Amino acid sequence: MDGKYNANDLSQIVEADKAHVWHHLTQHKRFEKTDPRIIVEGKGMRVWDQNGTEYLDAVSGGVWTVNVGYGRESIANAVRDQLVKLNYFSGAAGSIPGAQFSERLIAKMPGMSRVYYTNSGSEANEKAFKMVRQIAHKRYGGKKTKILYRDRDYHGGTIATMSAGGQDERGMQYGPFVPDFIRVPHCMEYRAHDQGLGDLSGAEYGEAAANAIEEVILREGPDTVGALCLEPVTAGGGVITPPEGYWPRVQEICRKYDVLLHIDEVVCGVGRTGTWFGYQHYGIQPDFVTMAKGVASGYAAIALCVTTEDVFNMFKDDVDDPLNYFRDISTFGGCTAGPVAALENMRIIEDEDLLENTNVMGARMMDNLNALMDQHKIIGDVRGKGLFLGAELVRDRTSKEPVSEAEIGAVVDACGAQGVIIGAMNRSVPARNNVLCFSPALISTADDIDQITEVVGKALTKVFG
């Protein structure tokens, strides 16, 4: 047989999976007739499934996570050595890798100062929300409790983070949600006409999109708004790169109304966009930065809520108040595997110059996608930063009518059939799940990038002619 494995060897695994595993984001009815994909092994940019079929992974583990690629023995060895020394102690105490990684990380985040360890992106965001709420109670007589979030952004799958979710289809059937999360409009220039801003472009559009945030603050009352939570580049909501002029104005508005700025770097964090953090492209200074996926490339679960010293000080300045500290714990925030894997992940990015590679390969992929756009009218827009890119498919470039989610699924399947795993928006924004997503590992070579876009081109021809 051609494949790496004999399918029969894994038939029991497939049966056990089908009988007992509840897959993420999956309608299971189809597994009555077909088998789920089981990923068995990974090396570099490639993974193999239960049939031994090889795939080039253009989405870093499906959800923009495995930034340094698969099969990194140095991370596995570092984790192993740490686990036999000390695997865990509650985060009320410190650990050697916890202290070391915090120091290394903060050196890359000027203006930031404190690292709170937790174990998922959703949880890291919830920690920031809790801090904002506690600050509202401590500092502002319980008033500044509102947290603004943006249309199309995603901050996690828990009920509180879904309350801050800008993807309506994801939220359907999971309400009621938590009060005092307030939506602001998106900043997607390609669909500015949805906002009545269709005649603006570039910095004019960017400033207008930011001004829409100010309007919401004024409508709600600045004395009620504690924080604004945004993705630097929106991921699952359609790979939305911010327009020119947007971020400086956002920062100005936050300062003007004493609104804390929380940047969700769960996808962009640690190299994905060609800088350590996405926000660092835009010269802004956040109060909270949350991160997870790429921090340890999925070699261990780790997530962080990073704050400034000013925020931190608000939780220790009054020792006479028995409530005056962050009364929160995350059990697995005390696992040492996360920070030790993150340290080695960071070393790899530095020693292999992966930020530079991300910029070079990201530019190549953008050029390739633009070339595809010349050949395929179905591509209405391509966007991206570093190795974080998207292609929006529309039936007609003038009306921008989105293709259906089924057609997007057919493109993803056609790529899979040619041995390349790509991503796509998934039941996120009603009738607008029309963006193909690409986030190959930061180790991508020119051949990998060219293979991905060549396969995408063939898939578009197959599905749309």
Ligand SMILES: Cc1ncc(COP(=O)(O)O)c(C=O)c1O
């Ligand atoms: C921008 C963003 N924030 C938060 C999360 C939630 O992270 P987790 O799934 O680790 O809870 C995600 C997950 O996709 C994300 O894309």
